[in-house]
Amino acid sequence: MFGINWLPTAAKVLLTALLTVFLVFNLSGCGDRLATSKEIPPSSTLTSAPQEKISEVSPPDTIQILRESLDTYRPQVAILSPQADEVLQDTTVTVRLAVRDLPIFKNPELGLGPHLHLILDNQPAQEIYDITQPIVFEDLLPGTHTLRVFATRPWDESFKNEGAYAQTTFHLFAKTQENNPDPNKPLLTYNSPTGNYGAEPILLDFYLTNAPLHLVARENPNDEVADWRIRVTVNGSSFLVERWQPIYLKGFTPGKNWIQLEVLDENGNPVINNAFNNTVRVITYSPRGKDTLSKLMRGELSAADALGIVDPNYIVKAPAPTPTPEPIPTPEPTETTEPTPTPETEIQPQVPLSEPEPAATPEAAPLPEPTTEPTAEEIPPAQTDEGEATQASSEGV
Template identity: 35%
Template structure:
């Protein structure tokens, strides 16, 4: 075969090979997710994805409470950002208490002593319920980590609404892992694998409506075109189930006001369960009889909203005048306890000095008018004893001395001559 004949043959084979390559390439569409090559994921390209289903049976999706909508509007202008300061992601922690430092910006962390928790930061370790923090120094949170079991642990932190819902704007949440003593393979999701963090139900909710909320890490993009469903979340409330395909919280009625349960399962597009850990979780519905948080009300006042967002603090009640008088010490010196009894006793000591004199004077006057009486002479003896009694009594101060009143008797003649001007016997 000549060279000119071999060239068309080669061209024919090259063209056929290119066609085969193009056919193979078009048969497998490009993947939009970063999940890796995991079993049932590729089946989504050959099988129609499961359609989401609304709550059914006893369950009904409802609007959030009025107070929640007010707070959502008040917080809509904030764009929280969280950052891990220390320890760094992947750190191997040693035994002993560890301090976690987070930086939060553009988020009004607050808590009111009467109204309760306001906007805050939540921290979840593995599949445990959230820990909540409402104190920060210039946006920096210093958290004492609880005791960790040896091995690997996954952490999730997010800016949270007063009712516990996670803020889902970019930068409002982050996740990392620590190893206690050393890492333990098979206990944590792979770095690029999807995994579920159940946000609510948790400790804050009580009664109806019930908040259902979650975060899905490494969730692939979906719903960009028809039939490209990559994941589904199956939620079961007391046995009634439904499917969702979006990371948006729900408010549900029909769960009852007593204890209950919520199960969340992360599935792929065709309904097969995801194998990594944390993707099938069960939570108890909290039950607090007789207690309803303030955000469950139909409406909040402007002052209540400001207090929950940390704009104002509760003013202390002003003390009454009586309380103020007790709290402020008086500048006037207290009177000496001995002064008052001394003044009160002085007139008492003087009264017996005047009365016996008056009685004795009257008796002598009577004896003078009756000189024949034999008992008149002995009556003079007691009168002579009166001056010594008067001398033995302490002399009162001049300013406190009570002047003795002159006798006002209407006696006259020889009887009046027996008395001095001050009332004493001559």
């Protein structure tokens, strides 16, 4: 009896031991897998590296500094009209928006500033810098439409705080299934890139609503809370994103580039049972752009020069003038009249002056002797012709 019952008993014991070892090994393996999936480095954004040329880089230094200036804001956005689930009897819709705790403006010199992105259905976003004026959509198709709006920074990065996003669904004439997202399922809103770009890196940004936190979704693999991922495809190269954060990419080809965003579940399957969860955009990349955003991305604008796009009251300080030496005036040539040379006088040899001889004292002339006037008798007659006349006249006397 003992020998007969020993084999089955030994077999049972051996089988039990093998099952125990298998279960322990299997559970330890599951524990390692769960721990690995939870321990995602905070700095890690991509779960798989981009292929080919596309790669993630750090945000430009100026962007990081300017971002800190806006981190104090918690914008609260609202759609005032149309109302949720409202049925309108027109193909023209007037939209009114409101925002608190964020200045909305565009710097006149730099052309950027905090603003709103308004999306009708799944069209590219429309930039709103003035909420005092209504936004009018014309010639809309009858049926259901959805508006989504959220606050963005000057370089198009979305604010992701609670209340920074608003959504409403309305209908024209009648309700339809198109453009009607399920409010209880994860919803992807494509934000950036879109349009034209003149420099790298290029911002990849999206908005995600109704998606659980990874920690909650992974806490119990048997519950109904599904985890999520975003699959990004750029020009055919795909990678996965698990963090709801802005990503800066480089490696784009000059010209046309296409970007696709998809929501995946925890098993890697597309969550296609909700509107807008698979979106494709085409952008144009033209290097050496001269716009403000391109200069910011290349680091050609300092934070001091760009503070006007985050602060509406900022005044650019004029640089202190560099002292320049005053130019020394060049003297104008003046006409100088040369003095007329005076002819040199010939120097005569000096002749020694002889002392003047004393003037001879003239001898005194001898005084004439006194003469007595002769009498008539003593005067002899003149022996001239006149004597005759004299004599005749005397005779007449």
